[in-house]
Amino acid sequence: DTAVSQTPKYLVTQMGNDKSIKCEQNLGHDTMYWYKQDSKKFLKIMFSYNNKELIINETVPNRFSPKSPDKAHLNLHINSLELGDSAVYFCASRTTGELFFGEGSRLTVL
Amino acid sequence: LAKTTQPISMDSYEGQEVNITCSHNNIATNDYITWYQQFPSQGPRFIIQGYKTKVTNEVASLFIPADRKSSTLSLPRVSLSDTAVYYCLVGDEDSSASKIIFGSGTRLSIRP
Numbered sequence: 001d002t003a004v005s006q007t008p009k010y011l012v013t014q015m016g017n018d019k020s021i022k023c024e025q026n027l028g029h030d031t032m033y034w035y036k037q038d039s040k041k042f043l044k045i046m047f048s049y050n051n052k053e054l055i056i057n058e059t060v061p062n063r064f065s066p067k068s069p070d071k072a073h074l075n076l077h078i079n080s081l082e083l084g085d086s087a088v089y090f091c092a093s094r095t096t097g098e099l100f101f102g103e104g105s106r107l108t109v110l
Numbered sequence: 111l112a113k114t115t116q117p118i119s120m121d122s123y124e125g126q127e128v129n130i131t132c133s134h135n136n137i138a139t140n141d142y143i144t145w146y147q148q149f150p151s152q153g154p155r156f157i158i159q160g161y162k163t164k165v166t167n168e169v170a171s172l173f174i175p176a177d178r179k180s181s182t183l184s185l186p187r188v189s190l191s192d193t194a195v196y197y198c199l200v201g202d203e204d205s206s207a208s209k210i211i212f213g214s215g216t217r218l219s220i221r222p
Contacts, residue, residue: 004153033210041195043154043212056209090153098144099210101153 003027006091006102013081014110020077021105023091031055032074033092033099034066043090049074081109114198119217128185130216132198135179143174143181146197148215154197158183193220 004025013019025032033056034046048056049068063079078085086109091102115133122128134143142161146154158165160172160181171184185192195215 035212042214043197045209045211048209058209092153098156098159099146099154101155104151104153 004091004093004100004102006089006105008105009103010106010108012108012110015081015083017081018077018079019081019107020075021089021091021107022073022075023102024073025091025093025100026072027093027100028072028095029093029100030071030095031093032068032071033094034074034076035090035092035101037088037090037104039087047074047076078107081107083109085109114200114213116196116198116213116216118214119219121219121221122188123221124189125187128188128192128218128220130183130185130196130198130218131180132183133180134198134200137178137200138202140202141200142202143172143178144199144201145170145172145183146199146212148195148197154212157196188218188220190220190222192218194218 006023011019031050033048035043036046037043045058046060047066051071052068065077068074086107088104088106090104092099142159144159145157147157148154158167158170158172160174162174165172173182195217197212197215201210
């Protein structure tokens with residue numbers, strides 16, 4: 001059983017489109033995160049939700065809108081995609097202690 | 111938030127012990143020190159965590175001096191499969207609201 005799963009794993013799209021990435025965790029964790037890893041491999045925190053409530057928003061453009069329908073899911077919707085949005089997006093979860101990451105979703109904007 | 115500094119890259123050979131040191135001069139009293147490993151095309155994976163002195167598990171050891179301003183991840187007898195990026199983080203692990211910040215990491219390359 002995959003602990004943190006993301007879909008899709010790969011996403012190729014045109015500039016200006018809107019896309020979503022879904023994340024689900026079956027670990028019973030309270031907190032979920034989205035991280036962005038760019039071509040230079042820096043991992044940057046974007047958002048964090050605790051029990052469906054937004055607790056961290058790292059000055060991400062408002063084209064990015066996270067949504068947490070329940071504490072096991074945290075989806076990321078991106079409007080009006082730009083070239084600079086190309087990256088690998090990682091979902092993660094924890095309650096306290098270690099973070100558990102998904103396998104990542106590679107987004108390529110053409 | 112405590113910032114961490116670690117070498118950008120390191121090289122070693124199979125069978126050697128590898129030590130990666132991380133500097134965190136402004137670590138707070140409640141902060142723990144945590145190391146993650148990331149292979150290409152995968153998410154980071156927890157390796158080890160400590161607060162002070164020495165912690166050892168089946169994968170690595172973590173050495174933390176008394177002042178806690180640095181820490182050293184020790185990988186015994188590395189193999190090719192240990193080639194990865196290693197991240198050192200400090201933060202309040204007891205808070206679910208902690209902002210967990212990753213630094214630039216150390217790219218470890220193991221040669222035959």
